[in-house]
Amino acid sequence: IKGKYGMHCAYYDDSIRQKLLDEQFILSNMKSALVNREFVVFFQPKYDLLDEKICSAEALVRWKHPERGLIPPNQFIQIFENNGFITELDLYVLEETCKWVRSWIDRGNPMIPVSVNISRADIFNSNLDAILLSLLKKYGLDPSHIHLEITESAYTENAEQMIHGIKQLKELGFVIEMDDFGSGYSSLNMLSELPIDVLKLDMRFVQNYDRSRDKRNIMSFVISLAKWMNLKVVAEGVETEEQVNLLKLLGCHWVQGFFYSKPLPLDAFETLIEQVNFS
Ligand code: C2E
Ligand code: CA
Numbered sequence: 001i002k003g004k005y006g007m008h009c010a011y012y013d014d015s016i017r018q019k020l021l022d023e024q025f026i027l028s029n030m031k032s033a034l035v036n037r038e039f040v041v042f043f044q045p046k047y048d049l050l051d052e053k054i055c056s057a058e059a060l061v062r063w064k065h066p067e068r069g070l071i072p073p074n075q076f077i078q079i080f081e082n083n084g085f086i087t088e089l090d091l092y093v094l095e096e097t098c099k100w101v102r103s104w105i106d107r108g109n110p111m112i113p114v115s116v117n118i119s120r121a122d123i124f125n126s127n128l129d130a131i132l133l134s135l136l137k138k139y140g141l142d143p144s145h146i147h148l149e150i151t152e153s154a155y156t157e158n159a160e161q162m163i164h165g166i167k168q169l170k171e172l173g174f175v176i177e178m179d180d181f182g183s184g185y186s187s188l189n190m191l192s193e194l195p196i197d198v199l200k201l202d203m204r205f206v207q208n209y210d211r212s213r214d215k216r217n218i219m220s221f222v223i224s225l226a227k228w229m230n231l232k233v234v235a236e237g238v239e240t241e242e243q244v245n246l247l248k249l250l251g252c253h254w255v256q257g258f259f260y261s262k263p264l265p266l267d268a269f270e271t272l273i274e275q276v277n278f279s
C-alpha cells in the first residue's frame with residue numbers, strides 16, 4: 001500500500017510541476033507573443049439550419065509558438081483571465097477580426113458577421129465601449145457586424161455591474177450572444193435581466209442527449225423558451241448528422257460544430273465560404 005501511495009504522489013507531483021512549468025512558461029512569454037503576433041485567430045463557421053449555408057462565424061484564438069507549436073486556448077485563457085492579460089488579448093482578437101471583415105468586404109464580398117469572445121474582465125473595463133467604438137471606426141464597420149459572446153459564468157459575481165456593462169454594449173448596437181447557456185445556474189434569471197439576442201446552447205446538451213432523455217427535454221425546452229422570447233438559438237459542438245436532424249426537428253436556428261467544420265485559419269475559412277455560399 002505504501003508503494004502505491006508513493007507512486008500516486010510521484011505522479012501527482014509530476015503533473016503539478018508540469019502545470020507550474022507550463023504556467024511559468026505562459027506568463028513569461030505572453031507579452032512577447034502578442035508583440036510577435038504569435039496569437040492567431042481561427043474562424044469557425046456557424047450554419048443556418050434552414051438552408052445549411054454559412055451565416056456567421058466565431059473567432060477563436062490559438063497560440064502558435066515557434067518551438068512548442070499550436071497551443072490551444074484552454075491552456076492559457078484561464079491564466080490570462082486571472083492575471084488580466086485577457087483584456088489585451090481579446091482586443092487583439094477583436095482587431096484581427098475587424099481587419100478581416102474589412103478586407104473581406106473590400107474584396108467585393110457580402111458582409112458576414114463574426115463573433116468574438118468577451119471575458120468578465122473586459123466588461124469591467126470602463127473603457128471597453130470607447131475602445132470598441134474606436135476600433136469599429138478605424139475599420140469602417142457597424143456594431144452589428146460584430147457579435148459579442150459572453151459566457152454565462154461571467155454573471156456569477158457582481159451581477160449588477162455585469163448587467164450594466166452588457167446593457168451599454170447592447171445600446172451601442174452590438175449583438176449579444178450568451179455563451180455556454182445552461183452550464184451554470186443563473187441562466188434563467190439572467191435571461192430576464194440581460195438584453196440578449198442569441199442563446200448558445202452549451203455543447204454538453206447537444207453531445208449527450210442520446211444518453212439522457214432529460215438532456216433532450218431540456219434542449220427542447222430551451223429552444224422553445226428562446227423562441228417565445230424572440231431570441232435566436234445556436235447549438236454548439238454539433239458532431240453528427242443525427243444531432244443535426246434532432247436540432248432541425250426542435251427548430252434550432254443555427255449550429256456550429258465539427259460536423260460542418262472545425263475552427264479554420266483565415267485562408268482556409270475563406271476557401272470554405274467561397275465554395276459553400278453563405279446566406
Ligand atoms: P467556447 O467559446 O465555448 O468555444 C467553443 C469551443 O468548442 C472551441 O474550442 C471550439 O473549437 C470547440 N468546438 C467547436 N465545435 C466543436 C465540436 O463539434 N466538438 C467539440 N468537442 N468541440 C467543438 P477552443 O477553440 O479550444 O476554445 C476553448 C475556449 O477558449 C472557448 O470556448 C472560449 O471560452 C475560450 N476562447 C477561445 N478564444 C478566445 C478568445 O479570443 N477570447 C476569450 N476570452 N476566450 C477565448
Ligand atoms: Ca464562445
Ligand code: CA
Pocket residue numbers: 126127128129130
Ligand atoms: Ca465607458
Ligand code: CA
Pocket residue numbers: 179180200202236
Ligand atoms: Ca461555448
